[in-house]
Amino acid sequence: MSEQSLKQEHDNAAPPAPRSSVMRRVSHYALAFALPVLLALGWEYAVRAGWSNGRLMPPPSRILDAFADLAQSGELWTHILATLMRVLAGFALGAVSGAIIGALSGVSDIARRTLDPSLQALRSVPSIAWVPLFLLWLGIFEASKIALIAVGVFFPVYLGVSGAIESIDRKLVEVGRVFRLTPFQMVTRILLPAILPATIIALRAGLGLGFMFVVAAEFMGASEGLGYLLVDGQQMGRPDRILAAIIAFAALGKICDGILVILTRPLLRWQDLARSKL
Amino acid sequence: MLSLNSVSKTYADGTEALRDIRLDIEQGEIVALVGGSGCGKTTLMRLISGLDTASSGTIAVDGDVITAPHPAVGVVFQEPRLLPWLSVADNIGFGLHHLPRAEREASSDAALERVGLAGYGARWPRELSGGQQQRVSIARALVPKPKVLLLDEPFSALDAFTRASLHEHLLTLWAAIRPTVVIVTHDVDEAIRLADRVVVMQPKPGRIFETVSVAAPRPRDPLGLPYEKAKRRVLHALDRSLQTELKVTKPAPQAGEAALWW
Incomplete structure (x- = not known):
């Protein structure tokens, strides 16, 4: 019946959509960049005009110079690589253990009642509080840093996964029972797809926290890494380097999150579609 | 044949949901369960589907006793x-x-x-x-070719026009595969449109009050005499099922008061 007309409607609606969405996207980005660009230009002008000497607040051109210097000498890449490796190692460790323990406490009532209270208590310990302990236990090199990052990543992933399992729709589980799924099939065909969206959000939150914790980790005596660049810039009185490191952090974090989103997008196609239509 | 043999269900909290349900349904027959809320219709569906187990009595499809979800039974829930x-x-x-x-x-x-x-x-x-x-959802339940199709108030969330067209679809599907169909409904018209037999249930505890056979040939004309007759009988039975419930429940508090007084 209306299937034909539906298709036609769809076809008619499709062509104008990309053009208007490109325009919308351009204006979207233009608006988003307007404020920072305006502020940067204003600051640049203020320093050039001599209203401010720009020593402690370096103008954008000096920050760019610092960036270029760091990039040319190869320092920047060493620091970025060091930070990235720490975050990835800590993220892998924290995400895997968080997912496993989260799944355990989501599935088993006994596991939840024994594990959850202690983990909730540990969760409220501030990240920096672990630093002295990890230094004593694991030494001053990579192990203590990776452990600290893993702790930061663990909790959001644990909470996300266990919460997702607890809130699985009992009605969908019943559909699985009606079709006589084995326990293994129940996990692969109902439970995993059902918890996937919440798990991916938890992973993104964990990655974000990983980038926060890596700074704390690199403050505790590192010889390379973007966090080290921050401390170094402070000690050498180079605010332009500090700002360059901060910008590098922002870019790195955004790129890693973007990669995670792109990698997981095919798994959530069924959700995206509904959202884009709303 | 789907046979229910003195099926009773009492929940863990002591609520008696069903008492001594006896019902035999021929292969290919369509049976509608109607009754006030709390008369155990949905409980009965869950027992037949194997999602819950009866406290006593047995449910069997062609002699195969159902204790867990069974390939011969397809289920359509209230929501898709x-x-x-x-x-x-x-x-x-x-x-x-x-x-x-x-x-x-x-x-x-x-x-x-x-x-x-x-x-x-x-x-x-x-x-x-x-x-x-x-x-x-109906297609999903029918594709594995079950002998029995259970529908638990499947159309109650839909508007009248959609519901009427779904009745047509259901009857077409049924005519193609001829499964036994058990449908729970609040809607007396729906029951008479679809069913060969309408089972009127009575609450607290859930029991079968009366069974009304619908003699009208398909497709059924809602304005025809046989349809009207069947509808009147079902409505009358529903009415009486609630009246007897009142009669039964009235003396109970009095007895309780008397006991307290002493």
Whole structure:
């Protein structure tokens, strides 16, 4: 019946959509960049005009110079690589253990009642509080840093996964029972797809926290890494380097999150579609 | 044949949901369960589907006693309960996982056509309307060719027009495969439109009050005399089932008061 007309409607609606969405996207980005660009230009002008000497607040051109210097000498890449490796190692460790323990406490009532209270208590310990302990236990090199990052990543992933399992729709589980799924099939065909969206959000939150914790980790005596660049810039009185490191952090974090989103997008196609239509 | 043998169900908290249900349903027969709320209709459906087990008595399909979900019994729930991460075609083929892909796709395509949704296989469930989703859900239950199809108030969330068209779809599907159909409904018209027999149930505890056979030939004319007769009998039975409930419950508090007084 209306299937034909539906298709036609769809076809008619499709062509104008990309053009208007490109325009919308351009204006979207233009608006988003307007404020920072305006502020940067204003600051640049203020320093050039001599209203401010720009020593402690370096103008954008000096920050760019610092960036270029760091990039040319190869320092920047060493620091970025060091930070990235720490975050990835800590993220892998924290995400895997968080997912496993989260799944355990989501599935088993006994596991939840024994594990959850202690983990909730540990969760409220501030990240920096672990630093002295990890230094004593694991030494001053990579192990203590990776452990600290893993702790930061663990909790959001644990909470996300266990919460997702607890809130699985009992009605969908019943559909699985009606079709006589084995326990293994129940996990692969109902439970995993059902918890996937919440798990991916938890992973993104964990990655974000990983980038926060890596700074704390690199403050505790590192010889390379973007966090080290921050401390170094402070000690050498180079605010332009500090700002360059901060910008590098922002870019790195955004790129890693973007990669995670792109990698997981095919798994959530069924959700995206509904959202884009709303 | 689906046979219920003195089936009773008492929940863990002591609520007696069903008492001594005896009912034999022939292969290919359509039976509607109607009754006030709390009369155990949904409980009975859950027992037949094997999702719950009876406290006493047995349920059997062709002599096969049902204690857990059984391949011979298909279920359509009140909500469509489609899996949102599977396409419409994959949802229909959900119960055919053991078959090779090509065979699965062929039978889900055929089922889509039969419920009037040909060409919708690649869509996501969210893109369909409520009535379309429920049609997919019926197709999903029928594709593994069950002997018994259970429907638990499947159309109660839909508007009258959608409901009428779904009745047509259901009867067409039934005519093609001839499964035994048990449908729970609040709607007396729906019961008489579809069923060969209407079972009127009575609450607290859930019992069978009366069974009304609908003699009208299909397709049924809602303005015809046989339809009208059957409807009147069902309405009358429903009325009496509630009256006797009142009579039964009235003396009880008095007895309680007397006991307290002493």
